[in-house]
Amino acid sequence: MIWIVWRQQRTLFITLAVGLVLGVAGVLALRAMMTADFTGAGLGGCLRDVAQSGGVCGADPNGAVQVTWTARMRNGQLLMLALPALVGVFIGAPLYAREFEQGTHALAFTQSVSRTRWMATKFLVTAVPAFAAVLVMQLAVGSWIEAAGSIGPLQNGRFVQAVFDNDGVSPAAYTLFAFTLGTFAGALFRRTLLGMTLTLGVFVVVRSLVFSFRESLGATKRVVSDDPFAKSAPDGAWELNGGYLNAKGEVITNRLEISGKCIGNDPTQADPQAIEKCFRENGVVKSFRDVIPADALGSLHLAEASIFLALSVLFVAGTVWAVRRQT
Amino acid sequence: MDATRLNADLVRVQGVAKRFGRTTALSDCTFTLPRGSVTALVGPNGAGKSTLLSLIAGLAKPTRGEITVNGTPVRGRMHPDVSLLTQRRPLYDHFTVREMMRAGGAINERWSAERADEVLGLLGGVDRDAKVGTLSTGARTQVSIALALGRLPEVLLLDEPLSDLDPLARDETLRIVMTEVAERGTTVLLSSHLLTDLGDVCDNLLLLDEGRVQVAGEIEDILTDHQVLVGPAGAAPPADGTVVDTSHTVRQTTVLLRGGTAPEGWQTEHPDLESLVMSYLRASRTRRAATKNGRRAVSG
Numbered sequence: 001m002i003w004i005v006w007r008q009q010r011t012l013f014i015t016l017a018v019g020l021v022l023g024v025a026g027v028l029a030l031r032a033m034m035t036a037d038f039t040g041a042g043l044g045g046c047l048r049d050v051a052q053s054g055g056v057c058g059a060d061p062n063g064a065v066q067v068t069w070t071a072r073m074r075n076g077q078l079l080m081l082a083l084p085a086l087v088g089v090f091i092g093a094p095l096y097a098r099e100f101e102q103g104t105h106a107l108a109f110t111q112s113v114s115r116t117r118w119m120a121t122k123f124l125v126t127a128v129p130a131f132a133a134v135l136v137m138q139l140a141v142g143s144w145i146e147a148a149g150s151i152g153p154l155q156n157g158r159f160v161q162a163v164f165d166n167d168g169v170s171p172a173a174y175t176l177f178a179f180t181l182g183t184f185a186g187a188l189f190r191r192t193l194l195g196m197t198l199t200l201g202v203f204v205v206v207r208s209l210v211f212s213f214r215e216s217l218g219a220t221k222r223v224v225s226d227d228p229f230a231k232s233a234p235d236g237a238w239e240l241n242g243g244y245l246n247a248k249g250e251v252i253t254n255r256l257e258i259s260g261k262c263i264g265n266d267p268t269q270a271d272p273q274a275i276e277k278c279f280r281e282n283g284v285v286k287s288f289r290d291v292i293p294a295d296a297l298g299s300l301h302l303a304e305a306s307i308f309l310a311l312s313v314l315f316v317a318g319t320v321w322a323v324r325r326q327t
Numbered sequence: 328m329d330a331t332r333l334n335a336d337l338v339r340v341q342g343v344a345k346r347f348g349r350t351t352a353l354s355d356c357t358f359t360l361p362r363g364s365v366t367a368l369v370g371p372n373g374a375g376k377s378t379l380l381s382l383i384a385g386l387a388k389p390t391r392g393e394i395t396v397n398g399t400p401v402r403g404r405m406h407p408d409v410s411l412l413t414q415r416r417p418l419y420d421h422f423t424v425r426e427m428m429r430a431g432g433a434i435n436e437r438w439s440a441e442r443a444d445e446v447l448g449l450l451g452g453v454d455r456d457a458k459v460g461t462l463s464t465g466a467r468t469q470v471s472i473a474l475a476l477g478r479l480p481e482v483l484l485l486d487e488p489l490s491d492l493d494p495l496a497r498d499e500t501l502r503i504v505m506t507e508v509a510e511r512g513t514t515v516l517l518s519s520h521l522l523t524d525l526g527d528v529c530d531n532l533l534l535l536d537e538g539r540v541q542v543a544g545e546i547e548d549i550l551t552d553h554q555v556l557v558g559p560a561g562a563a564p565p566a567d568g569t570v571v572d573t574s575h576t577v578r579q580t581t582v583l584l585r586g587g588t589a590p591e592g593w594q595t596e597h598p599d600l601e602s603l604v605m606s607y608l609r610a611s612r613t614r615r616a617a618t619k620n621g622r623r624a625v626s627g
Contacts, residue, residue: 004430103417109386110411111434114404
């Protein structure tokens with residue numbers, strides 16, 4: 001049975017392998033070119049670990065070299081964001097739909113293979129290479145982004161959407177979700193094109209929806225600074241909210257009113273010390289930031305992944321039902 | 328006596344009904360297939376022939392009733408002693424014939440590569456290295472039959488195995504099936520529209536209409552049990568037996584009578600298989616048209 005699935009999907013697997021080799025080679029080449037370009041532009045010192053450089057290295061963010069490579073890395077991240085959807089649409093959705101469409105499911109069912117075994121074998125034999133491809137691409141693109149150090153996308157921390165979504169368990173979770181969604185839609189409607197369209201639509205909607213409440217999945221922490229006007233050093237945390245506190249430690253709600261009064265109509269004309277004084281006179285004593293701290297990154301990944309995992313389990317159960325249902 | 332009869336019947340179908348939502352495909356079907364028999368399954372389109380075959384194979388579950396093959400009930404999955412050739416003859420088109428046979432071996436618990444290969448070698452022989460998708464309909468059917476017979480079935484179910492075939496391929500396909508019956512004593516149930524072909528190879532008849540078994544049994548007995556009566560127009564209808572079908576011309580009336588005896592003044596003869604089946608199908612069409620018209624009259 002494994003051999004049959006492998007033989008059926010041979011073209012797909014060859015395409016996948018060729019695409020993977022080209023993709024990895026391309027990304028590694030880009031990484032080498034980027035390192036050379038940055039070193040040539042005198043930015044070699046920035047290509048260190050972000051933590052070591054403290055997130056800043058004095059590079060001009062508008063320099064031609066940096067602008068070019070920021071755009072290229074952005075494309076690499078977008079490719080990674082699209083990869084799970086592609087797996088769902090082009091590998092998951094046709095997996096059962098095409099067999100039902102062409103009537104070849106009856107070929108397996110009229111021999112002595114049970115529907116569940118047929119379903120499971122097809123699922124596993126196809127899913128494993130697809131997952132391996134996504135994970136290898138994640139490592140390749142990840143190492144490229146990592147190499148840009150403090151002048152790359154990591155300078156704003158790992159909670160930025162384009163970084164977070166391609167980091168840790170997230171790509172695997174999205175891929176599992178897209179793949180199981182595709183197989184379910186295909187097995188349910190038994191139409192390849194319909195299955196592919198639905199997979200893309202539902203995937204985009206659910207991903208956006210879960211992203212919209214991602215911040216509520218992590219535990220927030222309030223960081224209070226005794227000097228309300230000090231710039232906080234980047235600590236890799238995800239800042240959700242911030243503001244001023246009064247002497248009792250309560251959040252000052254009329255913040256806009258105060259700043260309007262103290263700064264005036266033309267901020268360039270204002271004297272910083274006068275502004276600080278004015279703020280203090282209006283009760284500003286401390287500042288606070290509500291953040292998801294950097295060390296909660298892993299648990300935030302897991303919390304979001306578990307939502308997609310739960311949905312995937314539902315889709316697998318639905319697929320079993322759709323394949324076993326006898327018309 | 329009863330025990331030997333039980334044993335002799337390889338397939339037993341008892342009170343089987345199948346509904347798809349609100350439509351009834353089969354209702355209260357009861358019949359048996361004796362071991363080693365070759366049964367023709369006939370009926371108009373939509374009579375439930377394909378449904379019946381997939382129920383016996385275990386590909387679908389009956390809504391009511393029970394089917395046993397070789398004494399074990401059929402339930403929800405392919406019975407190991409049954410092979411089913413479905414109407415669409417599904418095969419993996421981009422496999423070669425050889426790979427297709429390897430696949431057959433991989434998805435069957437009991438599989439005889441020799442038997443499958445033997446079937447492929449029959450007649451002109453099928454090119455083992457050709458892609459399945461490029462084969463002629465006849466060769467494709469032969470590959471499907473090889474796949475079905477490689478399972479070494481005791482019951483072979485064939486759904487329209489002769490459709491789309493040219494006359495030569497039709498004969499050859501029937502020859503493969505008859506060779507199987509002669510060599511292995513396989514019990515065969517095959518559905519077909521081609522009555523002339525069936526008469527030569529089948530010894531039993533199962534006539535299905537509107538989801539019900541109309542006639543079942545040995546063809547010889549059935550033909551003896553029926554009479555074609557030809558009498559003058561307006562002659563009194565027969566008093567006993569069941570009138571299956573009546574047709575009138577200006578001068579004479581023709582009646583197909585089941586059981587009973589012909590009254591005075593009628594010419595009688597036994598029908599042949601083709602005219603018997605045709606009479607049943609015509610009668611069912613007339614009946615259906617009458618109910619449809621009746622409904623229209625009511626609603627109009």
